[in-house]
Amino acid sequence: MRYFFSRVAQSLVIISGITVSVFFMLRFTAGDPARIRGNIYATNEVLEEYRRQFGTDRTVAEQFYSFIKGVIRGNLGDSFRYQQPVTELVLPALRNTMLLGFMALLISITFAIILGTMSARNPNGLVARASGVIAVFGQSAPLFWVGLLLINIFALKLGWLPSGGLTDWKNLVLPSMTLALSILPSQMRVLAASVKAEMDEDYVRTAHAFGLSSKKVYFIHVLRNACLPLLTVIGNDMGVLLGGSIVAEVVFNFPGIGTLALVGLNARDYPLLQGVTIVAASTFVLINLIVDLLYTVMNPRVRLGISK
Amino acid sequence: MRDLIRESTLLFFSSLSVAIICIVAIFGPFFAPDPLEQDIINSLLPPFSQGHIFGTDPLGRDIFSRIVSGARVSLIVSLLGMIGSLTVGTIMGLVSGARNQWIAWGSDRLIDIQMAFPYILLAIVIVSATTASIPVLIFLMVLAGWASAARVIRSIVLSEQPKDYVKAASLVGATQKRILVKYIGPTLIPAIFTIAPLQASAMIVMEATLSFLGLGVQPPTPSWGGMLLEGKIYLSEAWWLTTIPGIAIAITCASLIGVGEGLSIKLRGDRSRRIDPSKTENSSLKGSAKL
Numbered sequence: 001m002r003y004f005f006s007r008v009a010q011s012l013v014i015i016s017g018i019t020v021s022v023f024f025m026l027r028f029t030a031g032d033p034a035r036i037r038g039n040i041y042a043t044n045e046v047l048e049e050y051r052r053q054f055g056t057d058r059t060v061a062e063q064f065y066s067f068i069k070g071v072i073r074g075n076l077g078d079s080f081r082y083q084q085p086v087t088e089l090v091l092p093a094l095r096n097t098m099l100l101g102f103m104a105l106l107i108s109i110t111f112a113i114i115l116g117t118m119s120a121r122n123p124n125g126l127v128a129r130a131s132g133v134i135a136v137f138g139q140s141a142p143l144f145w146v147g148l149l150l151i152n153i154f155a156l157k158l159g160w161l162p163s164g165g166l167t168d169w170k171n172l173v174l175p176s177m178t179l180a181l182s183i184l185p186s187q188m189r190v191l192a193a194s195v196k197a198e199m200d201e202d203y204v205r206t207a208h209a210f211g212l213s214s215k216k217v218y219f220i221h222v223l224r225n226a227c228l229p230l231l232t233v234i235g236n237d238m239g240v241l242l243g244g245s246i247v248a249e250v251v252f253n254f255p256g257i258g259t260l261a262l263v264g265l266n267a268r269d270y271p272l273l274q275g276v277t278i279v280a281a282s283t284f285v286l287i288n289l290i291v292d293l294l295y296t297v298m299n300p301r302v303r304l305g306i307s308k
Numbered sequence: 309m310r311d312l313i314r315e316s317t318l319l320f321f322s323s324l325s326v327a328i329i330c331i332v333a334i335f336g337p338f339f340a341p342d343p344l345e346q347d348i349i350n351s352l353l354p355p356f357s358q359g360h361i362f363g364t365d366p367l368g369r370d371i372f373s374r375i376v377s378g379a380r381v382s383l384i385v386s387l388l389g390m391i392g393s394l395t396v397g398t399i400m401g402l403v404s405g406a407r408n409q410w411i412a413w414g415s416d417r418l419i420d421i422q423m424a425f426p427y428i429l430l431a432i433v434i435v436s437a438t439t440a441s442i443p444v445l446i447f448l449m450v451l452a453g454w455a456s457a458a459r460v461i462r463s464i465v466l467s468e469q470p471k472d473y474v475k476a477a478s479l480v481g482a483t484q485k486r487i488l489v490k491y492i493g494p495t496l497i498p499a500i501f502t503i504a505p506l507q508a509s510a511m512i513v514m515e516a517t518l519s520f521l522g523l524g525v526q527p528p529t530p531s532w533g534g535m536l537l538e539g540k541i542y543l544s545e546a547w548w549l550t551t552i553p554g555i556a557i558a559i560t561c562a563s564l565i566g567v568g569e570g571l572s573i574k575l576r577g578d579r580s581r582r583i584d585p586s587k588t589e590n591s592s593l594k595g596s597a598k599l
Contacts, residue, residue, distance in 0.1 A: 014421055025437045140561030142513045144520050145536060145554035148543060152551075156544050243426030247517055251540075261429060262521065265436040273433060280429055 007292060011285045018281045019274070023067060026270050027060050054080050054270075071278070077271035081263065086275035089260060094279055097256035100248065101241050103172055104179035105234070111184055112230070116191030117223070120199070135185035143244050147178040147251035175245075175252045182244050183237045190233045194226040201225075228298060235291035242284055319574060322566025326505075329560055333383050336376035362552050365538065371548065375556050378530040383560075385442060385525070386511035389449030394500060394507060396454040401461025401496075402488045405469065419455045419462070427452035428517070435523045445524045449511050456510075457503055464499055468492045502572045509564035516557050532557050 070077055079086050119128030154160050154174060198204065199222060207217045246258025253259070257280055264272035362371035404415035431448045438444050465488070468474060477491050478484075512532075518524035519533025520540075527534055532553045539549025 010417070014417075017421070022433055025433060136562055136565065137558070140509060140513075140565055141554065141558040142516045142520075142533075142536075144517060145550065145557065148536070148540065148550045149554070152543055152547055239423055239426050243428040246426065246428045247521065250521060258428070261432045265432050268436060273436060277429060277433060280426070284426070 003296070004293065007289055011289050014285050015278070015282050019071065019278050022274055022277045023064060024060075026273060027063065067274075077275070079264075079272045079275075080269045081267040081272065086271045089272065090257070090275045090279045093255060093257050093260045093276075094283060096254065097242070097245050097249065097258070098283070100172065100175055100179065100254065100256060101245050103176035104183065104241065104245070107176055107180035108184045108187055109230075109234070111180070112187035112191050113223070113227075116188045117195060117218075119188075120192045120195035123196075131188055134181075135188055138181045138185040143178060143182045144247050144251045146181055147175065147248055150174045150178055151251070171252075171254070175248045175254055178251070179241065179244050179248050183240055186233055186237065187230060190229050191226060194229045195222060198222045198226045228295075231291065231295055231298065235288060235295070238284060238287050238291070242280065316570075316574070318566055319570025322563045322570060325559070325563035326567055329379065329563065330383065332376060333379035337373070337380060362548065365535075365546075365549055371535075371552055374530040374535060375532070375553060378532045378535060378553065379556065379560075381525055381529060381531045382512060382515050382533075382557075385446060385449070385515050385531075386508055388446050389453060389511040389515070390504060390508045392446065392450035393453030393511070394457050394504060396450060397457025398461050398496065398500065400454060400458040402465060402493070404458065404462045405465025405492075406484055406488060408484065415458075416462075419458050422451075422455035423459070427514075428521070431518055431521075431523050440523050440526055442525060445515065445518060448518060448523075449514055452514060453507060453511060457507060460499060460503055461496055464496055465492055468495055498575050502568055502575060505564040505568035505571070509561040509568070512557060512561055512564070516553075 067077065075085070075087070077086055078084060079089055082089060115127060115131040115134070119125070119131050122128060151174065204217060204222060207221055208214070212220075242257075245256060246261065248254065249256040249258040250262060257276055261273065261276045261280075263269070264276060362375065364370055365374070400415055400419065404412050404419060406412050427448070430451065434448060434451075435444065469492075474487055474491060477487050482491070515524055515531065516533030516536065519531050520537045522537060525531035525534050527538070535553040536550050539546065539553070542549050
């Protein structure tokens with residue numbers, strides 16, 4: 001329980017640290033959003049009007065005060081570019097991104113378990129070799145390039161799947177496959193290694209001695225224990241997953257957090273960028289927290305505080 | 309014995325391939341045609357056209373020359389990013405392995421935050437706060453890459469701390485700083501050499517990704533990621549614009565990963581033959597450079 005509270009407190013510290021630093025980084029170094037909003041012939045009066053509208057004519061301290069006051073009430077301000085509350089823009093985008101990430105995770109875990117299992121049981125077999133090739137490819141080919149290749153093959157040449165956007169479940173197939181390939185190698189490796197290690201444990205021999213079929217031993221006993229390290233890897237992969245989904249969104253024109261962040265970047269839309277960063281970081285920290293807690297639930301050694 | 313040969317062949321061929329890529333990147337631009345020379349009449353020629361082995365881009369620029377001089381840009385940027393991130397990562401790893409609880413706690417959290425936060429988002433914020441340029445790109449790469457190196461180094465430092473030679477040094481009166489730098493420091497060198505190629509490969513992917521998002525190397529300077537960005541619009545008419553730079557990246561990264569794997573297998577093998585087969589801290593190297 002104490003562990004739980006300290007983890008939650010830590011997460012809050014991280015989120016507020018990121019929030020504050022993003023705010024000041026943008027205020028002190030970025031260009032003038034009014035100048036980007038107005039056309040190049042805009043007179044000073046027009047620019048002043050924009051600044052008043054955006055609230056960037058106030059001092060940084062005043063802006064920070066009203067920003068923090070808004071954040072506490074769950075209001076992230078209005079987007080400069082879209083003229084509507086940032087939360088209305090960010091939350092649907094976040095939902096899409098999470099959908100994409102979740103699909104990718106599902107695909108990669110499924111494949112990791114299937115391929116990892118098969119290659120651990122028969123290290124010299126065809127599957128083991130093939131998954132080795134997949135792992136190297138997934139690690140060395142940049143995600144966006146894989147995305148472009150898939151678009152080229154499945155959308156342009158074969159015409160089976162749409163190349164971008166989000167109107168239908170079909171739109172999710174290519175981006176989530178792309179994303180899955182980028183996190184698959186580490187998961188597959190870890191799973192294969194831990195399956196191999198678990199197979200040598202005494203309890204496996206005992207289970208065999210009791211007359212359990214090797215399938216039963218594997219799926220009921222070995223796989224459950226072998227999945228623990230996988231959970232850690234998945235926790236670590238969250239950053240890769242979110243970062244990767246941003247890239248995949250750009251390739252596939254997918255309406256998610258990443259696309260929104262790039263729009264915010266080009267328009268110097270402070271509230272939008274802040275909103276995206278804060279929401280993404282919070283989601284992220286929250287997911288990590290859940291993975292950590294899940295780990296303690298699944299692993300009694302951690303739960304009971306026994307070290308080693 | 310056969311395994312040993314196989315391990316060495318991996319190291320040999322991947323090193324050879326890295327060496328060839330480096331030589332091409334260094335000397336190629338002197339021989340290939342100008343990568344910036346436009347030739348609108350011969351635009352979008354497919355590969356194996358006359359005079360253009362990899363074809364041309366929408367402005368009629370020779371893809372082969374662009375790949376070769378892009379290799380130079382990409383490799384230099386990645387090399388600097390690798391050196392920077394390894395330096396910062398090693399220092400932070402040493403610090404977080406220190407005995408002082410507060411310092412260790414602080415740097416641990418810093419590593420966690422860095423690992424936790426998606427670097428692309430960070431890159432977008434930083435680029436919007438400054439402008440996209442090569443120094444900023446290198447800074448971003450260091451920022452994104454140091455934490456994974458720090459994590460590996462920390463795990464090694466922590467496994468060295470309880471050993472007798474460290475205790476002996478501290479009994480003799482060596483300060484914590486001296487122990488970290490003079491005593492534990494040298495034990496990190498093999499690990500650093502093993503992470504370096506993996507880190508370099510991660511940096512190449514990162515350079516390409518950032519340039520692809522328009523946050524890295526800016527046109528007209530050719531870089532592999534930038535070429536992919538330019539080719540994206542012509543995906544349906546000219547597949548080679550995106551396919552060829554991607555293959556260049558994949559081959560380079562695969563060779564670098566091969567070198568890293570080969571080195572790590574070799575080091576582990578040497579160690580296990582010598583005395584201590586139970587120590588497998590190298591296993592933590594796996595996947596460390598996956599960013």
